[in-house]
Amino acid sequence: MDFTVFAQQIANGLVNGMAYVLIATGLTLVFGVLRIVNFAHGEFYMLGAYITYFVGTLLGLDYIAAAAISAVVVAGLGIAANRLIFWPLRRDHEFTILLSSLGLALLIANGGELLFGADPKYVESPFADEVLDIGTVTLTQQRVLVFAAAVVALIAVYLFIRYSRFGKMMRATAQNPNGAALTGINIKLVHAYTFALACGLAALSGALVGPTVMIFPTIGNWAVLKGFIVVIMGGLGSVTGALFAGLLLGVIESLGGGYISLGFMEAIGYAMIIAVLLWRPHGLFSTARGLR
């Protein structure tokens, strides 16, 4: 086996994996705190990529500013979606919530196709064409940025959940919503901001990954599937689980695609979740209810 190729595959896998982690973190936060399996999560990723594109081309802002604006805008959209759909349904059966998130996903994806057109677009980034050599591994600066920004964002989210006052409120709500409400925590606010945070993270990953690929309105579908695979492997509601599972999935996919077959690469991820769900239905890293 050629070591250079191997190292390159690992590096590519880690970059992809880090993007998966960023997508999955939002998904797992929403499940942990709001108890919603949000099929529409990928659509916020798609919106993140598109808003970055439009802010960049229409307003002429630079890439970093466009990405930041898109994360904030999508977080706002997340608050609206939660207020209109998920908050009123919070006491309903899990089935209803699943279906409503599916409806929202279809709504945003098809609405996106209507608004943005089905043809692929390229998000402009000054880092997309610059190359960085690290030892024998070659990566575009954009891919390095995906990894670095994701790490920074994840550390920030971790510290926020762990130490901030609001983070503690989130964890309390995740453990026991009624108990949290009894101690005076505003559950409605926690739900709204958790959902906004998750959507912002999804948009950020869309904005980061956007310049490395073509974007089209159906990428949300791809994103949510990857997110689900990671979240299921790591355990629904587990942030640390998502971190390990995401990197693992990225590397396995990269090696599988490089050494076995690119066509069946997609199926590898599904085969992995099927194995995990059958062997440990609550994920590889699950222990008890709550955010970890």
Next chain:
Amino acid sequence: MNTNSHGQTLAIAGGVAAAAVLPFLSGNAYLEHLLVLWMLYALLALSLNIVIGYLGELTFGHAAFVGVGAYTSAILSTQFGLPPLLGLPLAGLVAAGFGLVIGYAALRVVGPQFAILTLGFGAILFTITNHWVDLTRGPMGITDIPPMAIGPLAFDSARPTYYLVLALVLATAYLCHALVSSRTGRAFLAVRENAPLAASLGINVFHTKLLGFVAATAIAGIGGAIYAHYIRVITPDIMGVHNVAALIIVVIIGGRGTILGPILGALVYIGLLESLRVAGPLRMVIFAALLTGTVVFLPGGLVSLWQRWRNSNKSENTQPATPTGLPSAEGGAK
């Protein structure tokens, strides 16, 4: 109650008679084609309804079984020269076989995990279909599939196909009706409403669910095979996310856990799909909005409108509005 069931029988007979003369009223080939599509979607939706409506589990893999049935019959007839009439039950059997294996694995988990697992299995079947070019011709699809025929009677146009699918829809509807009133069907509903309680009453929850799942996949396979022999071209798109969403939309808009619901939902779906053809991509936005709106505002679907109206009428005439009708319609829609 007696007059009620008498009225129901009359209504059903009237409905069937109306369905039987419909092709003669439509008068043109295009409308007849739409009638076939309506019945096909009704058949597939009825099968999906067994899982979504009676078992209360959301499956995202149903279109994959439709595809398995379609491909089984198409490959058998184009590559092995098997008459499509034999291909039809074989398609059902093969789809049921896949349903047995996948259901055996997936039904160990419930709720969101089950939904995601079926999504995963569906995606794997799609990927295999798309890449196993030697068998399925991959994205090129299978063309020149021969039409179904029983002896001299060929189902090569819309009208005979319509009657064939109508017969299957009626058979499936009757099957669902018989199921719901049988002990097995009551076990389905008990499992849906409260699985631990059902288990404590001696119902084998896993076997009950597996039975429903396999029955649903078998019907989906047969529906897929008829589709293949009617349209005569199939591509892996038949297993795609688009089709999954369409079937779920049909069942939910019509009313899950009822027999009339999926048939009505299919009518609304095909009707809107065709009448809004000019709207292009806006159609799917409308369907998505309808799905979301139905889930939030009308959990029982379109059929529950009638039930609501009847209940409100009753509460005016007699007093307390007792929730009558199917044990399923509203309780399960929550």
